[in-house]
Amino acid sequence: MLYAVDASARAGSWQVAADGTAAGGAAMLHPDAGVPKLMTPLASPSHYFELQFNAQAGRAYRLWIRGKATNNYWGNDSVYAQFSGSVTAGGSATWRIGTTSGTEVNIEDCSGCGLSGWGWQDNGWGIGVMGPLVYFATTGTQRIRIQTREDGISIDQIVLSPSTFVSQAPGALTGDNTILPRSGGSSTTPPPPPPPPPPTSSGEIVLRAADVGVFAGGWRRESDATAAGGQRVRHPDAGGAKLSAPLASPAHYFEVTFNAVAGTPYRIWIRGKADSNYWANDSVFVQFDRTVDANGSAIWRIGTASATDINLEDCSGCGLSEWGWQDNGWGVGIMGPLFYFSTTGTQRIRIQTREDGLSIDQIVISPSQFLNRAPGAVKNDTTIVPR
16 A cells, blocks of 8 residues: 655656645646657656555555546546566566556546546456456565656555455545555555664764655655765655644654653754755754653644744745755744753654755754754755764
8 A cells, every 4th residue: 555655756747746635635746738648658758656565476466546637637547557576477577667568547437437536446447347467576675657648647545455455446436535544565564664873972863864764745755966875855845835833633744763861952953955945945843752841841742733943044035055954943043942852762753844845864953062053054065964
């Protein structure tokens, strides 16, 4: 059970679009550009996205996609699906990424059946007709590529089922509101989040994109050669309005665990980059599970509407340029409030979206070295803080 917005790769016009009716509050969308339908899949498509999952060799899986056509138009309702290791029941390679073989999924059930909002469809065509099953040559990590057949389609959920949905759809053909929980596939359980990174000898806590154990909504991990460890976490710009206050149950966030010491004052820094260096793509809300103020009162707690915000731009009109470090203060030379933890041991930080269009590669929670100074520059920064 995959959410499309967790895509590990994305190319061309596919983009994350906020959608309150979609799983996780967002969907992958290829906007309608009026381009003609592709009659066959491409070995090197311009427009696609990919997700990874685990499956078992030799087991039959049924593919389902929940999609929505822009304006409920039949010319906006189909994609090609390919895999990294798919085979037929006889073991022959089929529908492979990098070839012109693929299986198509049309959300409309037949010519003239009509479309209405979200609908589940497999790779069969016609009322009551199911398409061929898919098998995998090896057990372990697989990759699915969804490439554009017709633009104007949104996708929020993809199911590969060896049992529950082999003979039945997860939901309705039209007007569907079924949201299934994410999982790594029916044959496996999702991998556990990474263990908390140990603090340095000086107590500095340095977190990177690779440490993120939980993603929700539009956040995902991406490759970036300029980022620490070659990876960043990003909520692509979907044109969503800025949130004026943090949410107790946000749709878009990521979480990391770490270790900290009770009663010690800490300062938080993040290194971020705004899409297009645009000031409306530069802020997040930050929460923790055990934070307190100097008097021991709970503050900025996960599951509440209390948080501290971080704006990359140092002041209104200061401007942005590529990577930059910022704490939770606002204004040139102004630092935000320090915080403490109520207990020693494993802690959790949640970064929730305030404005989309932001990338983050490093989070520093410092009790000493960076308590009174930033780890790097506000703009055009190249600092990689050692683990």
